[in-house]
Amino acid sequence: xxxxxxxxxxxxxxxxxxxxxxxxxRELGLKLTGDRWGLDxxxxxxxxxxxxxxREAEARRARLLPLxxxxxxxxxxxxxxxxxxxxxxxxxxxxVAADDGVIRxxxxxxxxxxxxxxxxxxxxxxxxxxxxAGAGEVLILLDAPLSKSGELAAGLRAMLARAGMAGQARAVxxxxxxxxxxxGLVASGDSxxxxxxxxxxxxxxxxxxxxxxxxxLTSLEETA
Numbered sequence: 375x376x377x378x379x380x381x382x383x384x385x386x387x388x389x390x391x392x393x394x395x396x397x398x399x400r401e402l403g404l405k406l407t408g409d410r411w412g413l414d415x416x417x418x419x420x421x422x423x424x425x426x427x428x429r430e431a432e433a434r435r436a437r438l439l440p441l442x443x444x445x446x447x448x449x450x451x452x453x454x455x456x457x458x459x460x461x462x463x464x465x466x467x468x469x470v471a472a473d474d475g476v477i478r479x480x481x482x483x484x485x486x487x488x489x490x491x492x493x494x495x496x497x498x499x500x501x502x503x504x505x506x507a508g509a510g511e512v513l514i515l516l517d518a519p520l521s522k523s524g525e526l527a528a529g530l531r532a533m534l535a536r537a538g539m540a541g542q543a544r545a546v547x548x549x550x551x552x553x554x555x556x557x558g559l560v561a562s563g564d565s566x567x568x569x570x571x572x573x574x575x576x577x578x579x580x581x582x583x584x585x586x587x588x589x590x591l592t593s594l595e596e597t598a
Contacts, residue, residue, distance in 0.1 A: 448558030460496035477579035512541030
């Protein structure tokens with residue numbers, strides 16, 4: 375994005391926060407601010423995934439745990455969410471450092487996702503981070519309706535075994551429901567999953583912030 379686009383995004387984000395804080399529906403706020411500032415589709419996705427009402431953003435930031443909190447703890451992983459975000463980072467796709475402290479991609483790849491060589495690289499980063507943090511048992515849940523989820527789960531189980539980590543990887547119909555009831559840390563960048571989790575962790579974001587070279591992060595902060 376050009377510097378002019380960045381400026382427009384930050385102005386639009388300011389307006390979006392104002393509307394959300396006053397109870398405007400998210401989609402209406404997005405349309406009003408996107409139209410006012412002439413944002414294209416990718417820019418609107420940055421706004422959709424990055425701008426939140428200040429109180430909502432502050433509350434979510436306060437609950438997010440650092441990766442170090444995984445030491446000795448069970449960790450439930452929102453598998454496709456984490457892997458797709460990491461793949462986006464590795465491919466140079468647009469990433470947004472959201473108001474709530476979470477790093478998100480804007481690619482909307484979910485229903486079109488299929489495992490690739492990039493998935494293996496992303497999975498390696500995920501495993502290394504969990505192992506490096508000294509995580510206890512790991513449960514990786516994948517969206518069963520997505521292409522080759524069963525094969526991906528089998529590959530992740532093999533990676534856990536090779537890393538000497540206790541855990542399991544499964545393809546299930548509704549990972550978010552299982553993660554909401556999970557007793558340990560829950561790794562996801564999805565705001566609904568984070569809000570439902572007792573102990574949320576932005577695993578992908580923690581990894582991305584430590585990549586070298588560090589991927590460019592689009593920020594909606596006025597002073598960025």
